[in-house]
Amino acid sequence: MRTMLSSWQMWALLSAGFAALTAVFAKVGVDNINSDYATLIRTIVILGVAALIVTATGQWQAPGAVSSRTYLFLVLSGLATGASWLCYFRALKLGDAARVAPLDKLSVVLVAVISVVFLGERLSGANWAGVGLIAAGAVLVAWRG
Template sequence: MKALLTSWQAWALGSAIFAALTAIFAKIGITGVNSDFATFVRTVVILLVIALMLTLAGNWQAPGSVPAKSWIFLVLSGLATGASWLCYFRALQIGKASQVAPVDKLSVVFVAVFAVLVLGEQLSAAHWIAVLMIGGGALLLALPI
């Protein structure tokens, strides 16, 4: 059990499952609600849950102990997350969850490309084939057929 809790694969799978539930719950909940307001509600809920988790685990950290570079990139990450959520909820309001979610998952393709270009990570030929397959699959799911 301890190995499972320290496995990045287990946490990533949990992320994927909760992301899938996010799409389904949001599609149901957004009916008759402005997508920006829906994003606000989601953000407040997340803020409260994370604050509770930090409090219960005793993991609050003094802001002064966070390096300036970390602050800059955490703020940029937050801005990107907010923009992503605003776009995602608007897309869900207009489109079908079964088509919006796969296009949203093109982020996997973008992460691979950005990781190579920005972080200097290397992908094998097999990994690039997988990235192309993910991209192709997401695009096929998005087609109105």
């Protein structure tokens, strides 16, 4: 059990499962509400849950202990997350969850490319084939044919 809790693969699979639930729950949730307001409600819930987790696990840190570089990139990440959520909820309001979610997952392809170009990460030929299959699969699932 201890090994599972320290496995990035397990946490990534849990993330995928929760992301799937997010799409389904959000599609129903935006049915009779403005998508931007729905995003605000979701964000408040996430803020509360994160604060509870940090409090319950005693992980609060002194603000001065965090570097300005860390703050900069966390703020940029937060802005990107907010923009992503606003766009995602708008897409769910307008489209089918089964088609919106796969296109949203093109982020996997973009992460691979950006990580190689800007972070110096390396992917094997098999990894790139997987990235290509993810891109093709996302487009095929989203395509209304």
